[in-house]
Amino acid sequence: MPEPTSQRQIAHGLLTTRGIARLAELRDAGVTAATMSRMEREGEVIRLARGLYQLSDAPLDANHSLAEAAKRVPRGVVCLVSALAFHGLTDQLPKQVWLAIGRKDWSPKPDGTPMRIVRFTESLLSESVETHIVEGVSVKVFGIAKTIADCFRYRNKIGLSVAIEGIQEALRQRKTTPAEMARQAERGGVATVIRPYLEALTANG
Template sequence: MPEPASQRRIAHTVLKARGIARLAELRAEGVTAATMSRMERDGEVLRLARGLYQLPDALLDAHHSLAEAAKRVPKGVVCLVSALAFHQLTDQLPRQVWIAIGQKDWAPKADGTPVRLVRFTDRLLTEGVESHTVEGVPVKVFEVAKTIADCFRYRNKIGLSVAIEGLQEALRQRKTTPGEIVRQAERGAIATVIRPYLEALTANG
C-alpha cells in the first residue's frame, strides 16, 4: 500500500482528471478512505456527498449539480425539468436534479445535491439519450424532443404549464421539430395529449 503522501498525490491526479470522483474510483487507484478523510479535514478535497469528492479549486460549471448527480446515479438520465433547464428551455431553476432510472434500479440515499428520481420503463430510458461532459464527468441527458414528450407524460408531477413552456421554447428556438416531438410522443403513447398544444402553437407559424 502506498504511504499517505503518495496516496494524496494519486487522489489529486484522479480528481484533476475526472472532476468528481467516487470513493470506489479512488480506492481502485490505491487511495484509502482514511486518506480521503484526512484530506477532507485538511481542506485538500471537498466532500460533496457520501463517498463523492472534488478538489476545492475545481471550476464549477453552471450544471455542476448534474455532474454530481451523474456520479451518484451512474445509470440515471437527466430528465424533465432538469433536462429542460440544461437545454435552456425553461426559466425554472430546479431545486433538485430530476433523474430517470429503471423500474428496478437502486435508488441512492439522500445526501448532497437533492435528487428527484422518476422510474422509466427500460424502453423509455434508453431512447433519445445524449451524452454531455460536465466538469469532466459524462452526464446522460434526454434530447429535446424526448424531454418535451416526457414532460407531458409526467405533467402531473411537474405541472402542465412547465411542459407547455418547454414546448413553446423548443419550437421558438428551433431546437427540435414538430415532427420529431410527435414521433417521441407516439413512442411514449402521449401523442393525443401533446397534439392539441402543438397544433395551437404551429397554427400561426
C-alpha cells in the same frame, strides 16, 4: 506511519482528470479512505456526498448538480425539468435534480444534492439519450424532443405550464421539429395530449 506523498498526488491527479470521483475509484487507484478524510479535514477536497469527492478549488459548472447526480447514480438519465433547464428551455431553476432510473433500479439514499427520482420502463429509459461532459463527468441527458414528450407524460408531477413552456421555447429557439416531438410523444403514449398544443403553436407558420 507517515502517509506516502504519492497517495495525495494520485488523488489530486484523479480528481483533476475526472472532476468528481467516488471513493471506490480512488481506492482502485491506491488511495485509502484515511487519506481522503485527511485531505478533506485539511481543505484540499470537498466531500459532496458519502464516498464522493471533488477538489476544493475545482471550477464549478452551472450544471454541477447534474455531474454529482451522474456520479451517484451512473444508470440515471437527467429528465423532465432538469433536462429542460439543461437545454435552455425553461426559466425554472430546479432545486433538485430530476433523474430517470429503471423500474427495478435501486433508488439512491438522500445525501448531497437533492434528487427527484422518476421510474421509466427500460425502452423509454434508453430512448434518445445524449451524453454531455460536465466538470469532467459523463452526464446522460434526454434529448429535447424526448424531454418535452416526457414533460407532457408527467405533467401531473411537474405542472402542465412547465410542459407548455418547454414546447413553446423548443419551437421558438428551433431546437427540434414538430415532427420529432410528435414522434417522441407517440412513443411515450402522449400523442393525443401533445397534438393540440403542437397544432396551435405551429398554426401560424
